[in-house]
Structures are given as structure tokens and as C-alpha cells.
Amino acid sequence: MRRGFGPSRRAEEIPPFLAMDILARARRLEEQGRSIIHLEVGDPDFPSPPDVVEAGRRALAEGRTHYTEALGIPRLREAIARRYFTLHGVEVSPERIVVGSGSSPLLTMLALAILDPGDEVLVPDPGYSCYPNYVRAAGGVPVQVDAGEAFGYRLSVEALERAVTNRTKALIVNSPANPTGVVYHPDEVRQLTAWAAERGLWLISDEIYHGLSDRPVEPTALRFDPDAIVVDGFSKRFAMTGWRLGWCVVPEELVRPLMKLQQNLMVCAPAAAQEAGIVALEQGEGHTRAMAEELRRRRRTLLAGLERLGWRVAGRPEGAFYVLADVRSVATDSRRFAIQLLDHAGVALTPGIDFGPRAEGHLRFSYAAPVAAIEEAIDRIHAFLQGAQAAAGGAGETAGRTRVAPK
Ligand SMILES: Cc1ncc(COP(=O)(O)O)c(C=O)c1O
Structure with missing residues (x-):
């Protein structure tokens, strides 16, 4: 009916x-x-790296075909924590790491965990298409901040100052950035992190493209603020998009809310993918x-x-x-x-x-x-x-009304 x-x-x-x-x-x-x-x-x-594929296969053959802890299997959370220390010299407790089915559901759950209806979140424009929608899905209001040509395609304190209101709750930063490939200088990450901290806003740093840039190591926001929220995952740097595996590092007060959301909404990330993720972290750098x-x-x-x-x-x-x-x-x-x-x-x-x-x-x-x-x-x-240009007879207009410039 x-x-x-x-x-x-x-x-x-x-x-x-x-x-x-x-x-x-x-x-x-x-x-x-x-x-x-x-x-x-x-x-x-x-x-995906062959050792990772093998680890996934082994996990399935050995019967890792069940639910795991909502926050992720402890060995994976420990391996992620170790990575922050080895790569960045930053100590992160595994207790503050939440593993999920990719960074997308983690971003959705983060929005649900920190936003009340009407709360505003500053997102870069241009920026990753889905950011405004995680916010909307949680009843929040995305505010697109000018990160365009005038600002060298980067978020700046100047543009953020113009966009912030007393309803602003959070800021999302992404470097290396989608869709421009722009990579922020460590000083810029430091500045943006400090700006959010001064105003008492959550800073969400989406670091999913770390490892894929001209820099030997991109600085994690955690280097500048231990209370920054970092979202990351296996999809890009280990070519594991289809495994659906990501993580976030959050301040202690958000662990329990995220755990409850995960228990209810997602349950846990796939068990075999989590096993394979440990191998990716340990052997995937090359x-x-x-x-x-x-x-x-x-x-x-x-x-x-x-x-x-x-x-x-x-x-x-x-x-x-x-x-x-x-x-x-x-x-x-x-x-x-x-x-x-x-x-x-x-x-x-x-x-x-x-x-x-x-x-x-x-x-x-x-x-x-x-x-x-x-x-x-x-x-x-x-x-x-x-x-198209020839069809337009050089007049500069095609049938589809797309202007075509002479070359
Ligand atoms: C900037 C950014 N963040 C997050 C994601 C989501 O990645 P996943 O859910 O596979 O971890 C993407 C995917 O394209 C992305 O470009």
C-alpha cells in the first residue's frame, strides 16, 4: 500500500x-x-598489498567471521596508536582510537556525537562533497568557508573569522585536500588547530590522504593539539577502498558516545578487514x-x-x-x-x-x-x-551551449 x-x-x-x-x-x-x-x-x-590480501584470506579461513568489539579489535587499535608514535612522535592511547567501516561512517557518527540541531560546522569550499551532508544528516548546518582562488585554495584564519558565529561547533580541515590536491604547510595546520582551540571548537582533521603527497610526512593535527579529532583510514594509502576500514582518534569524552553509536548503528567494522588492517600498518609503508x-x-x-x-x-x-x-x-x-x-x-x-x-x-x-x-x-x-568548436562554426557556442574557446 x-x-x-x-x-x-x-x-x-x-x-x-x-x-x-x-x-x-x-x-x-x-x-x-x-x-x-x-x-x-x-x-x-x-x-591492495599482497600481504594484506593474504592476511584477509587467512582471517576468513581461520573463522574470523564474527562481530568484533564495537571500537575495533585491540591489536588493531594498538597498531594504529604505535603508528602515531613512530611516524609523528605523538603518544596516543589506543583507548582513544575508534575503528569503523571506513572514514565515511566515522564522520557521520562524529557529526551525530557532537552536534545538536542547528549547530554549525565550518567546511572548506571547495571541499570534499560529503562534509556538508554528514552535518545535515545530524541536523546540523554546514557553513561553506571560502577556500577558493582568493585564498590560494586553502582554509585561512581570515576566512574562518568571517564565517564563525555563536552557533559554530566544529571545523573540518583536510590536507592533502580533495578536490584540489593542495597540501597545507605544517604552520598552517598549527594555525588552524590553534584557532579552533582558542574558540573552543572541535577541530576535525581528515588525514585520509596522508602518505600520498610530495612531503615525506604530513603533520597530524594531533602534533599541535592532543584534543584534535583525527579521521583517517586504509582506503587511499593502502588502496583498500572496498575493505571498508577506517579509524578516528578522539578526546576521551567522545569515546563512549561513539561506542554507543557504533553499537547501535554499525555494530563494528568487518572482522577480516580489521585483521588485514594490522598487516597493512605493519608492512604497507613500501x-x-x-x-x-x-x-x-x-x-x-x-x-x-x-x-x-x-x-x-x-x-x-x-x-x-x-x-x-x-x-x-x-x-x-x-x-x-x-x-x-x-x-x-x-x-x-x-x-x-x-x-x-x-x-x-x-x-x-x-x-x-x-x-x-x-x-x-x-x-x-x-x-x-x-x-565542438568546428560545429559552432567558430562562433564560440556549441549545440549544448558550451562555449569553446579558440585554441
Ligand atoms: C577527503 C575524504 N575523506 C573521506 C573519504 C571517505 O573515505 P572512506 O570512507 O573510504 O574511508 C574520502 C573518499 O573519497 C575523501 O576524499
Whole structure:
């Protein structure tokens, strides 16, 4: 029987994650036999390290197929704590570490743990598409702070001062950053951390792309404030997106609230993934370094290609595996343009608008794809632009109303 009411207002308010919408459209085209180059999703195309795969297999064979403690198996939490000491010289008690099924559910649970309805959270714009939605899902209000061109694509105390109100509860910082690949200097992390602490705000530092940048070690916010909330995970640096495993480090007062939320909402992270995670932490560094090296090569290829297209790059990409390209010389509506490029050139990219209003007129390239695929994507886009320009008779307008600049 049909009910008299539809989905909740909260569900209606949450916009789609456009990168995933583009991926779904791309998959449909592939099913029709089209060749598509995938530069839209933030999923490393590398396999998980073989020792990690073996550890997962062993865990399943040995019967680790049950629930675990809600906060995660103690050996994994201890291994994570050890990592903070070895890499950063920071002492973190394993008691303050919460393991979850990826950083996404942990960010959702954190929002539920710290926000009351109407509380505001400062998020970077451009910034990771899902940040505003974790906040909305918890009844909070995301406030997108200018981290655009005028600020070198970084959060700054100046912009934060303009956005903070007496309803502000938290600030989310992300470096290396999605969607720009910008990496914050340690002094910037220190400044942002101090600013949040001075105002009594929660600082959530999303460090999921640590290990994948031009820096030998990116500074964790915990170095500057032991009460910072750090969110991290295995998805990116160990190429383990599908295992669904992440962690966060929280002040003691948040452990019990997160434990209760996990018990009720998620129960625990997959047992075999947790076992494999221990091996990743103990033996995966070499894999991360090799991946970072290969990603640098791909970034060089992509930047050269974008130069050839005449597309400016937002900020200075030094990490993660993203470049945000300014396409305003040819298109202003990034969603429409991304769909055109997918349908007509067979290149899947994420519209800038996914990352906030200040990334409109841009496209995000994820270079988690081999060099040859990146080169081919640039060739296809180049051919598409030339075709569109020719179709418009050089008048600067295509049938799709995408402006095409003379090259
Ligand atoms: C900045 C950022 N944070 C968090 C996540 C979520 O990662 P996961 O849930 O796989 O840990 C992503 C994924 O793309 C991301 O880009």
C-alpha cells in the first residue's frame, strides 16, 4: 500500500554525490559497449598489498567471521596508536582510537556525537562533497568557508573569522585536500588547530590522504593539539577502498558516545578487514611509497595535458590524486559539461559543483588511472573541443551551449 507521505525532509535535502552519479552513468554507457576512461572516482586503481590480501584470506579461513568489539579489535587499535608514535612522535592511547567501516561512517557518527540541531560546522569550499551532508544528516548546518582562488585554495584564519558565529561547533580541515590536491604547510595546520582551540571548537582533521603527497610526512593535527579529532583510514594509502576500514582518534569524552553509536548503528567494522588492517600498518609503508611515486608521474602527465588544453589548474596540487581544472574558458555549468564529456568524448570526470559553489566552472580529475589512460583522456577531450568548436562554426557556442574557446 502506498503511504501518504514520501521521504523525510532531511533525506530530500541531501544532494547526490555527483562523482558516484557520473560513475553510474559511465557504467551504463560501458554496458552499451562504449569505451570510457574513468577519471571521476577517488579510488586508487592499485591492488591492495599482497600481504594484506593474504592476511584477509587467512582471517576468513581461520573463522574470523564474527562481530568484533564495537571500537575495533585491540591489536588493531594498538597498531594504529604505535603508528602515531613512530611516524609523528605523538603518544596516543589506543583507548582513544575508534575503528569503523571506513572514514565515511566515522564522520557521520562524529557529526551525530557532537552536534545538536542547528549547530554549525565550518567546511572548506571547495571541499570534499560529503562534509556538508554528514552535518545535515545530524541536523546540523554546514557553513561553506571560502577556500577558493582568493585564498590560494586553502582554509585561512581570515576566512574562518568571517564565517564563525555563536552557533559554530566544529571545523573540518583536510590536507592533502580533495578536490584540489593542495597540501597545507605544517604552520598552517598549527594555525588552524590553534584557532579552533582558542574558540573552543572541535577541530576535525581528515588525514585520509596522508602518505600520498610530495612531503615525506604530513603533520597530524594531533602534533599541535592532543584534543584534535583525527579521521583517517586504509582506503587511499593502502588502496583498500572496498575493505571498508577506517579509524578516528578522539578526546576521551567522545569515546563512549561513539561506542554507543557504533553499537547501535554499525555494530563494528568487518572482522577480516580489521585483521588485514594490522598487516597493512605493519608492512604497507613500501606499498604507499611506491604508489605515491607512481601518482607523481601521473600528476606530471595530467598537468602537461591540461596545459595543452589551455585549462588552468586551481591551487598547487602536491598530494592526494586530484587536480581541479578551471574550465571556464569553455564552460560555466560544470555538471552539464561533465555529462557532455562523458557522453561524447567517453571521459568520466567529476563536476566542480560537487565540491561547493566556489568550484563551479571547474572539473575534478582523479589521476588514479594509468599514464596511458590519462594521455588518451586528454586526446579525447582535445578532439571533442575541436569538434565542438568546428560545429559552432567558430562562433564560440556549441549545440549544448558550451562555449569553446579558440585554441
Ligand atoms: C577527503 C575524504 N575523506 C573521506 C573519504 C571517505 O573515505 P572512506 O570512507 O573510504 O574511508 C574520502 C573518499 O573519497 C575523501 O576524499
